[in-house]
Amino acid sequence: MTKYKNGEIWSRNEEINANNGVILGVDGGATSTSCVCMPVFRFETENCDTLPVLSRVASGCSNHNSVGEAEARDVLEQVIDEALSEARVTRDAVRAVCLAISGVNHPNDQERILNWLRKMFSGVVKLYVYNDAVAALASGTMGKLHGCVLISGTGSISYGISEDGMEARAGGGGPVLGDWGSGYGIAAQALTAVLKAHDGRGPETMLTDSILHTLGLSSPDELIGWTYADPSWARIAALVPAVVSCAEVGDETANKILLEAVEDLAACVKSVVQRLHLCGEDKSDTFPVVLVGGVLEANKKWDISNRLIGCIRREFPGAYPIRPKVEPAVGAALLACNLLARDSSEGNGVHS
Amino acid sequence: MTKYKNGEIWSRNEEINANNGVILGVDGGATSTSCVCMPVFRFETENCDTLPVLSRVASGCSNHNSVGEAEARDVLEQVIDEALSEARVTRDAVRAVCLAISGVNHPNDQERILNWLRKMFSGVVKLYVYNDAVAALASGTMGKLHGCVLISGTGSISYGISEDGMEARAGGGGPVLGDWGSGYGIAAQALTAVLKAHDGRGPETMLTDSILHTLGLSSPDELIGWTYADPSWARIAALVPAVVSCAEVGDETANKILLEAVEDLAACVKSVVQRLHLCGEDKSDTFPVVLVGGVLEANKKWDISNRLIGCIRREFPGAYPIRPKVEPAVGAALLACNLLARDSSEGNGVHS
Numbered sequence A, B: 001m002t003k004y005k006n007g008e009i010w011s012r013n014e015e016i017n018a019n020n021g022v023i024l025g026v027d028g029g030a031t032s033t034s035c036v037c038m039p040v041f042r043f044e045t046e047n048c049d050t051l052p053v054l055s056r057v058a059s060g061c062s063n064h065n066s067v068g069e070a071e072a073r074d075v076l077e078q079v080i081d082e083a084l085s086e087a088r089v090t091r092d093a094v095r096a097v098c099l100a101i102s103g104v105n106h107p108n109d110q111e112r113i114l115n116w117l118r119k120m121f122s123g124v125v126k127l128y129v130y131n132d133a134v135a136a137l138a139s140g141t142m143g144k145l146h147g148c149v150l151i152s153g154t155g156s157i158s159y160g161i162s163e164d165g166m167e168a169r170a171g172g173g174g175p176v177l178g179d180w181g182s183g184y185g186i187a188a189q190a191l192t193a194v195l196k197a198h199d200g201r202g203p204e205t206m207l208t209d210s211i212l213h214t215l216g217l218s219s220p221d222e223l224i225g226w227t228y229a230d231p232s233w234a235r236i237a238a239l240v241p242a243v244v245s246c247a248e249v250g251d252e253t254a255n256k257i258l259l260e261a262v263e264d265l266a267a268c269v270k271s272v273v274q275r276l277h278l279c280g281e282d283k284s285d286t287f288p289v290v291l292v293g294g295v296l297e298a299n300k301k302w303d304i305s306n307r308l309i310g311c312i313r314r315e316f317p318g319a320y321p322i323r324p325k326v327e328p329a330v331g332a333a334l335l336a337c338n339l340l341a342r343d344s345s346e347g348n349g350v351h352s
Helices: A045-050 A069-086 A107-120 A132-141 A183-199 A207-215 A221-229 A233-237 A240-248 A252-276 A304-315 A328-346 B045-050 B069-086 B107-120 B132-141 B183-199 B207-215 B221-229 B233-237 B240-248 B252-276 B304-315 B328-346
Strands: A022-028 A033-039 A055-059 A094-101 A126-130 A147-152 A156-161 A167-171 A287-292 A319-322 B022-028 B033-039 B055-059 B094-101 B126-130 B147-152 B156-161 B167-171 B287-292 B319-322
Touching: A022 A069, A022 A132, A022 A328, A033 A069, A033 A328, A055 A069, A069 A094, A069 A107, A094 A107, A094 A132, A094 A328, A107 A126, A126 A132, A126 A328, A132 A147, A132 A156, A132 A287, A132 A328, A147 A252, A156 A252, A167 A252, A167 B183, A183 A207, A183 A221, A183 A233, A183 A240, A183 A252, A183 B167, A183 B252, A207 A221, A207 A240, A240 A252, A252 A304, A252 B183, A287 A304, A304 A319, B022 B069, B022 B132, B022 B328, B033 B069, B033 B328, B055 B069, B069 B094, B069 B107, B094 B107, B094 B132, B094 B328, B107 B126, B126 B132, B126 B328, B132 B147, B132 B156, B132 B287, B132 B328, B147 B252, B156 B252, B167 B252, B183 B207, B183 B221, B183 B233, B183 B240, B183 B252, B207 B221, B207 B240, B240 B252, B252 B304, B287 B304, B304 B319
Parallel strands: A022 A094, A094 A126, A147 A287, A287 A319, B022 B094, B094 B126, B147 B287, B287 B319
Antiparallel strands: A022 A033, A033 A055, A147 A156, A156 A167, B022 B033, B033 B055, B147 B156, B156 B167
């Protein structure tokens, strides 16, 4: 048996055991899928340093939009079975599963994935399927479904849920629909600015040297072939640090791109907050804004998330930022724990 | 033997023959590749209704960025050999080849494709390799390399060449780098506007009903899966008529998208015109602007190309629009004809 502390699995020989059954939390993002197995337990939000995790397994992408339905299903079944096997329990021990997967954008997606799970587990297992933004929210609120989350990694999405269970989301459309403010959005704007500077449509920018140097290219003309060479949008998003560096030394174009990204991300959050009335009637209620993803990491002089929070709090002073201490898959497991407790006491459940 | 009239191949029994050798014009666009075979001849720009075309062959995409080098090369070799076979001549009869292919963005691309051709033809054959924008220009100027062309189909690019042979281009970066003003750019903006209206970030728009109806979807949520389902950007670009229709009945969002497209396309043309000084010192010199591609077809109430020309002529009154009467592959062949005449009299050539 193992315990989870700040992203690591604790050593065995602990008091917690799986006799009361286990719960599974799955986070399926754009590039990888993680599954954690935890015993059914009651936890206090204060002691998140001592969460019991029986096992943790990672695998490839399970977004059915990206890899197709069959592969997505295979990946999910594989991480679940491996997590159970590493925890030394069988499917019979499972009491609840929370699957939070990117690509769940519509009730149809939810229903299809619920059907996969129904074939894996008996009717008494509680099954919960969400967009992966829900796991990110729960990782910040320690399993409580309330408030708003903003993810800006390769893509971007904002999701929120009110105390009475109303949901809303904004963004999360993928590369074609912009995902402005995401790593992809920022980097694609920067690449466009380099091309525009090169062909005379835009001002000179330090981004040209910085990006060409990063990619080992000698001319902006070569960028076109480079973007065509590999359709992966994570590859584009990896240019964000170059944009931030240029902005930090004062490049106007890079600054403009990041400021627009802040505004676009703030617009996603504001839309969710307003639709759910998270800020209350007089706009002063407190509510969490969970910040997740590489673009929002607070380790730079040009701090995107700090500016973003400033932008949001000017309109909603009660918004308080949370940076999750646990990973989204643990958030999904904690959520499953909470929902299981609720649905067991109420005698109902989402399942079948 | 056949002759070409307004896009059709003429019946045989004409006076022109292939005894003086033939020329090949190839246009390789984003979705297909066309090759025409014409006898070496002297033509007057006035009588473009009576161009002799010995054969015409079409095949798939030959953009090496899109389909890979091996397939691009196979497609080119195939259309060339089929065009020669249909014209009942062998490779020995070829005097000049003009290949104008999308994806030629850099001297390296040009050199690589020249090397393919050098393996196909003997050292005396004149070989010319360009971006496909050059064939589009030549199709409007009947083989003369002067002026500016703007293509806006699935993608967009502007290209120009001055009387003294200086070249410039703007745009043409493909889907990641925006190609604003292209069919893809317009449609992607429209899809984004629908998503924004749906999640509260943007105003309501008629585009929602129009696009959902066009695609047979019932909710904007389903658009995300739809854009992921097929990475082809021509599929996105096919939504342009829905955007134009909404703009025609007064939808503000659709109007804004089209007006921005006009400005973006005009910026491409202006950048090329300025860098090449096509407008002369006092900005009043006349020069052609050849307009090519589905977005610029003048058959709508909301006429993108008319507004565009207005926008360009406000700055450069000498710009005169040309809509080509022949296809780009014929433009490439006419260009090869002209360059062959020039290089033969000068005793030099681009080849090897």
